[in-house]
Every structure is written in structure tokens, then in C-alpha cells.
Amino acid sequence: MSSPDPRAVADVLLLDAGAKQTLEAARSLGRAGLRLTLAECRDPTGGPRPPAFWSRWARATTFFPDFGQSPDEFAAAVLDWVTETRTAVVLPASDQSIASLRPMRSKIEEHTSLAMASEAALGIAADKRETLRIASQLGIAVPRTAVVSRVDEVPAAMAEIGYPAVIKPRSSWTRESGGERLISSAVLNEHEAMEAVAVLEGSGAQALVQQLLRGRREGLSLFRAEGKVVGEFAHFSLRTTPMLGGACVVRESMSMPRDSRRAAVSLIEAIGLEGYSHVEFRCDAEGHPLLMEVNARLSGSIELASRSGVDFPLMVWQWATGAPVRGAVSYRTGVRLRWLTGDGRWLLETLRGPGRPDGVPRGRAIGTFARDFTRRSAYDFLDLSDPLPAAAELGRVLYKAGSNLVQRSRQRELVVAGDRAKPRSDGQK
Numbered sequence: 001m002s003s004p005d006p007r008a009v010a011d012v013l014l015l016d017a018g019a020k021q022t023l024e025a026a027r028s029l030g031r032a033g034l035r036l037t038l039a040e041c042r043d044p045t046g047g048p049r050p051p052a053f054w055s056r057w058a059r060a061t062t063f064f065p066d067f068g069q070s071p072d073e074f075a076a077a078v079l080d081w082v083t084e085t086r087t088a089v090v091l092p093a094s095d096q097s098i099a100s101l102r103p104m105r106s107k108i109e110e111h112t113s114l115a116m117a118s119e120a121a122l123g124i125a126a127d128k129r130e131t132l133r134i135a136s137q138l139g140i141a142v143p144r145t146a147v148v149s150r151v152d153e154v155p156a157a158m159a160e161i162g163y164p165a166v167i168k169p170r171s172s173w174t175r176e177s178g179g180e181r182l183i184s185s186a187v188l189n190e191h192e193a194m195e196a197v198a199v200l201e202g203s204g205a206q207a208l209v210q211q212l213l214r215g216r217r218e219g220l221s222l223f224r225a226e227g228k229v230v231g232e233f234a235h236f237s238l239r240t241t242p243m244l245g246g247a248c249v250v251r252e253s254m255s256m257p258r259d260s261r262r263a264a265v266s267l268i269e270a271i272g273l274e275g276y277s278h279v280e281f282r283c284d285a286e287g288h289p290l291l292m293e294v295n296a297r298l299s300g301s302i303e304l305a306s307r308s309g310v311d312f313p314l315m316v317w318q319w320a321t322g323a324p325v326r327g328a329v330s331y332r333t334g335v336r337l338r339w340l341t342g343d344g345r346w347l348l349e350t351l352r353g354p355g356r357p358d359g360v361p362r363g364r365a366i367g368t369f370a371r372d373f374t375r376r377s378a379y380d381f382l383d384l385s386d387p388l389p390a391a392a393e394l395g396r397v398l399y400k401a402g403s404n405l406v407q408r409s410r411q412r413e414l415v416v417a418g419d420r421a422k423p424r425s426d427g428q429k
């Protein structure tokens with residue numbers, strides 16, 4: 001970590017600079033004239049700096065200890081930072097940073113305003129089982145779900161849910177398990193289900209087994225301040241990477257669906273969520289939306305919201321500083337945003353496993369990927385008034401591709417060397 005300059009003044013310390021939503025927050029808050037410091041966890045491989053560090057709005061940048069390795073050190077570093085500098089607001093943007101900061105929030109809040117939902121609300125939103133339980137009580141449609149703690153419970157749960165199914169962690173990340181964030185996966189048979197549950201069990205996470213839904217993925221972004229929804233935006237996403245349960249790759253703004261809005265608002269009211277939240281639904285074969293989860297943090301969709309006319313990061317700033325929140329509820333529909341790196345990943349994944357749930361035939365995948373260049377669309381990272389992050393993203397992709405190639409050729413060399421060293425069956429060396 002670079003040591004904080006005690007004279008430094010920042011309006012906002014943006015954590016999770018590697019997340020796309022942080023870049024968008026930096027651009028929105030920077031355009032509003034705020035002074036920003038951006039922080040990311042230390043990359044143990046010493047790879048390229050996150051694209052957001054290159055933003056014209058990043059007045060200062062720093063690295064903190066990795067929350068995947070030590071959430072306590074990460075939280076302590078944030079506390080040190082706000083103790084030694086004058087920072088008005090700290091804005092975390094990932095499940096991991098929020099979970100890491102929670103035990104230390106009261107100490108941090110002695111020095112700054114932490115833009116996070118209340119403890120009680122976070123406790124529920126971080127727990128998908130609890131969220132679904134409350135939603136069911138409110139009469140909101142949810143997928144058929146069973147809870148599994150051990151691999152030997154899989155057959156009984158699958159008999160209830162049926163194949164194909166989705167296995168997901170009850171919480172995407174906990175301080176206790178650390179490491180990488182856990183994600184949902186689709187399973188087609190008992191072998192895959194057992195494997196997926198074993199991975200979660202190994203990370204100390206309880207698993208939810210759910211019916212697989214194949215319909216449209218809809219996301220509602222809501223901003224609630226003093227009990228009122230003052231900002232809202234809806235989008236649907238056409239592709240994600242990983243193919244199921246991953247980040248949105250191509251998404252489009254749509255008019256607010258009334259039924260889902262009613263469900264989402266009643267849910268965040270029941271949970272007591274204030275500030276920004278993102279409520280995800282997925283439709284079943286009949287087109288009825290079922291609740292997936294609530295993310296009580298900035299989501300990847302805020303850039304699309306901004307481009308459509310709803311500036312959520314600015315609302316977060318106003319809310320966190322106690323100023324009146326100037327909301328927005330009307331926006332342009334049909335605005336498209338494409339994350340090209342993610343779409344490339346989606347294409348590769350689809351070509352490798354076209355028969356997986358949410359996969360499409362290879363020819364169609366190539367056609368869709370190519371055709372989308374002819375559609376009017378904005379691209380993640382690309383902003384002509386702030387061009388360096390897009391260049392840095394390109395550099396990062398090339399760096400990663402190069403490192404993968406080097407790694408693969410080393411592995412090949414090791415295999416060849418190993419084969420040479422093996423005694424031959426005819427007794428010759």
C-alpha cells in the first residue's frame with residue numbers, strides 16, 4: 001500500500017477499482033467535480049493496474065491488502081487511510097469489500113461516511129436463502145429451492161428439484177471462507193451436482209439447489225432514500241460470462257416492468273435496504289419473472305443506467321453526505337451496452353460447450369457475436385472524454401492472453417520432459 005499523504009483530501013475513496021462499476025462511478029463523480037482516490041486490492045501477480053486507475057478522474061490511486069487473503073488487513077488499511085487523510089465518503093463496490101468492512105464499520109464511520117446499507121439489511125441481502133424466504137412470505141415468486149450442506153444430501157435434493165438444475169452458494173463470499181468469490185453453476189446430472197456441491201462444501205459454503213430457469217434475465221436498479229424510491233432503472237441482459245450466473249456482457253435498457261417493480265420495492269422495504277440496490281429476476285418458460293437475488297452494492301448495470309439517463313453514483317454521493325437525493329425515474333429505453341472482452345469470453349465458452357444450459361449452437365454464437373458489431377451499441381470502458389481506461393483494458397487483455405500462452409507452453413514443456421524421463425516399457429531409457 002502506498003502510504004497515505006496526511007494532507008490528502010478526497011471527496012470519495014472508491015474501493016474495488018478493478019470492478020467496472022467503480023470506473024463508471026469514478027466518471028460520474030469526477031464529472032460532478034468531486035476529488036477521487038481509487039483503490040484496489042494488491043494484485044499478487046503484479047499484473048497491469050486496473051483500467052480505472054488510468055481514468056482522468058483518478059486524482060490518486062493506491063493498493064490495499066487483498067481481502068481474499070486477509071479481510072482484516074484490508075479493513076485495517078481502509079481504516080488507516082481514512083484516519084490519516086480527510087476522506088468524506090468511502091464507496092465499496094463488491095461483495096468482498098463490503099463483507100470485509102462490516103465488522104469495522106463503526107470505527108471507519110468515526111472518520112468518514114461509509115456508503116453501505118445498514119448491517120441488518122446487508123445481513124439479509126448477502127444471504128440468498130434468507131432473501132428468498134422473505135420474498136416468499138411477501139408472495140414474490142421464487143425458484144424451487146433446496147438447501148444442501150453436504151455432498152451426500154445431493155440425491156435427495158435433486159429428487160425434489162430435478163435436472164437440469166443450478167447449484168449456487170448461499171452467500172457469494174464470506175470473510176471466513178475468503179479466497180475467490182463463489183458463483184452459480186448449471187448441472188445436468190448427479191455427477192456434476194456432486195462436484196459443484198463438493199466445491200462449495202470445500203469452501204465452507206452451504207449450497208442452494210434450484211430449478212433452472214431459461215427465460216429472460218431482468219435487472220431492476222433502485223435507489224431508496226428516507227423510505228422512498230427516488231431512482232429507478234430496468235434492463236435485460238442478453239448474454240453473460242460465465243454463461244450462467246456471470247457478469248452481463250450485452251444488455252439493454254427497458255421500460256420498468258410493473259409487476260417486478262412492485263415485487264422488488266416490497267422486498268427492499270421489507271429488508272430495510274436504503275441506498276442503491278440491484279434486484280435480479282429470471283423468467284420461466286411462460287415468461288413469469290422469478291426472484292434471483294438482491295445485490296446491496298453498485299452493480300455492473302450502472303453504466304447502462306448512466307448512459308440511459310439515471311446517474312446512480314451521484315445519488316450515492318448525495319445520500320452518503322446527507323444531502324437531498326436528486327433522483328431520476330425516467331430514462332431512455334433500447335440503449336445497448338456491450339462488454340467486448342466479456343463477449344469474446346462468452347463466444348469461446350459457447351464454442352467449447354454449446355450444449356450447456358444457456359448455450360447456443362456454435363454457428364449461431366458466431367453469427368450473433370459478429371452481427372452485434374452492426375447494431376448500434378455503446379461499449380464498456382469506451383468513453384472518448386476519458387479514453388485511457390479503454391486502452392488499459394486492451395493492454396490488460398493482451399497481457400493476460402500472453403501470460404496464458406507462456407503458461408501453456410511451459411506446461412507442455414513439462415509434460416514432454418516428464419514423458420522423456422519415464423522409463424520405457426521395453427526397458428530402454
Ligand SMILES: Nc1ncnc2c1ncn2[C@@H]1O[C@H](COP(=O)(O)OP(=O)(O)OP(=O)(O)O)[C@@H](O)[C@H]1O
Nearest residue numbers: 166172183184210211212213217244245280292293
Ligand atoms: N436457478 C437459476 N436458473 C437460471 N439462471 C439462474 C439461476 N440462478 C442464477 N441464475 C443466473 O445467474 C445470475 C446470478 O445468479 P445469482 O444471482 O444467484 O448469483 P450471484 O453470483 O450473486 O450474482 P451477481 O454477480 O449478480 O451478484 C442470475 O441473475 C441468473 O441470470
Ligand SMILES: [Mg+2]
Nearest residue numbers: 172293294295
Ligand atoms: Mg449477488
